[in-house]
Amino acid sequence: MKIIVNGTDLSQAVMKVSKAISVKTTNPILEGIKLSVKGDNLTLSATDMEIAIEKTIRSDTFMEGSTVVPGKLFAEFVKKLENEDQVELVIEPDGKLKIVYGSSQVFLSVLPAEQFPNIDKTSKENAFSLLQKDFKDVINKTVFSCSTDESRPILKGCLFEVNENELTVVAIDGFRLAYAKKKVKNASSPFSVVVPARAVAEICRILDNDEEEITFISERNKFMIEVDETVFVTRLLEGNFVNYKQIIPDDFLTTVRVGRASLLNSLERATVVAKEAKNLVKLDIKEKYINVSANSESGNVNENVIINMEGKDLSIAFNSKYLCDALKAAGDEFVNIYLKNNISPCVIKPYSGEDYLYLILPIRINA
């Protein structure tokens, strides 16, 4: 292998793929970045066996070839070559990688490319397309509700359901549910997959052109995007996701319309005190306002938030973090909150439309 590449290109490519370098592994090859040169292309790849990222940049190629460099060290070093127009990468007869820039040179120990795991790209079995900003929007509205609990691994991912040019994303952690949907284009036949939350977050980081369309491709156990000569592959979570439609109630006795920011601010202040008391906040819902209160050894907070209400008065308690997370993600100026009694889940929806929905279980307290 012998090539010349641009320092900025190289540095940016290394930064992108670095996200997939394994940090805790007993297999040193997974701490590496694979460099492979074919024609006028240098492809950098990294994987931790859950996700994989590949990025291709232009190279002036004198000899094709491939090798695996120590990921962290190479990334640090290459970052300091950002301003070099020309960086030469050569595999030496003794197997080391020589990096030449200006009048200087560096030799790095490398690992054989053959040991690097193959990154399987998927065939186009299932697919859909949407604007990058629309994808980020459904993800930001849901991913925070994924479970972090190892005991039910399937809940550590987001359910993606594609049906009749609509993508529905659902995340559940046992105490709450987040649901959001978006129109998509070019959808294949209906399918559903569960994508690890971490992979979903990394995909969002890769997407940096909001107005551009992005195509997702999936087959039985893989999910893939390709954007701007970057390929991202993740394995899917296997198992049966919760039947979320069964969980969402539809009979309510109280409907509240509230300014999202005013309720959120009030809950955040209550949380300062409630932190010591497992984030417990009490909502007393009356005709014209919700009284938000929290109590702990440090003190107590008591605030009224103006609302429009239909139905029965209700006193109900929640983990304030769950309410705050949902209200932050919702984004609209007003939301509707639907309740039945103090032991049934509450549901938060937009004031108009059905684009998202949050369900939160209350905490039982003595009346």
Add this chain to the structure above:
Amino acid sequence: MKIIVNGTDLSQAVMKVSKAISVKTTNPILEGIKLSVKGDNLTLSATDMEIAIEKTIRSDTFMEGSTVVPGKLFAEFVKKLENEDQVELVIEPDGKLKIVYGSSQVFLSVLPAEQFPNIDKTSKENAFSLLQKDFKDVINKTVFSCSTDESRPILKGCLFEVNENELTVVAIDGFRLAYAKKKVKNASSPFSVVVPARAVAEICRILDNDEEEITFISERNKFMIEVDETVFVTRLLEGNFVNYKQIIPDDFLTTVRVGRASLLNSLERATVVAKEAKNLVKLDIKEKYINVSANSESGNVNENVIINMEGKDLSIAFNSKYLCDALKAAGDEFVNIYLKNNISPCVIKPYSGEDYLYLILPIRINA
């Protein structure tokens, strides 16, 4: 105590004094912020017994008084009242602090003001004045060389020497020395004190108006500034500082003039590889260039940096971190490096003038 204050003023004042709240203490009063109201002033104070910060803001006062609020909780809460025009603070008959804003109220448990340690301000025994930016400059050029080693506590501070309208700041950690000086005004009779590195850093954070002058006041065991109704007091370190003048050599056999950025960049690249080898970098100084090299299991770096040199060729090794720290702090386009042999300290100075100086001990290696 009963007052009304502006939410923004209160929040900013709390943020300023919070830096002095004790984080690791068995004495809960030191985790508090003291509020004391006199006339139309609310003074907030915090101290961890090493440093103390006081900030005074305007208040509409209905009743004077004082109390101590739990610092972290109060700070978090008040941050969420930033947009309130009027925040009322009242000590209730049961001793709790009531905070009223909008139509809401909060009650916080408090501690008695009498338990809060007195913050002794100093008399004007020793003093000097200079522009805030000049103070920050001498500090940034030196403070990083303070020791972090508990075994010689006096080296955990910066020496401040005032003599004939000149402030000299010196920091030493046993392997290196940093020295910088600046003209000052209104200096009292000569004096020298050792200010804890942490206090020096906090003072820099408080100074937010570069073009304004600041007066430092000191007496035997205290050091104080007052700026913009903020008072900062720190205790001084006691003991004899190293006689730094004796350490700085003045006979050299090699003088190198080098572009600061080019040597720094080269050293930083070498450090990537040298990290695994205790940061050891080797400098081979020849007539026209320094060859910078580093070796470790991961690989080796080899770069030439163009220089002007007078005197003897020399091979010498350093901890690259120390060289990089000094070159970063120096700031000028060119610096001079003075050397004698491979076991004597090197000295870095500005190309012209004597405003700062770095001394770094080499590492002995086999030739």
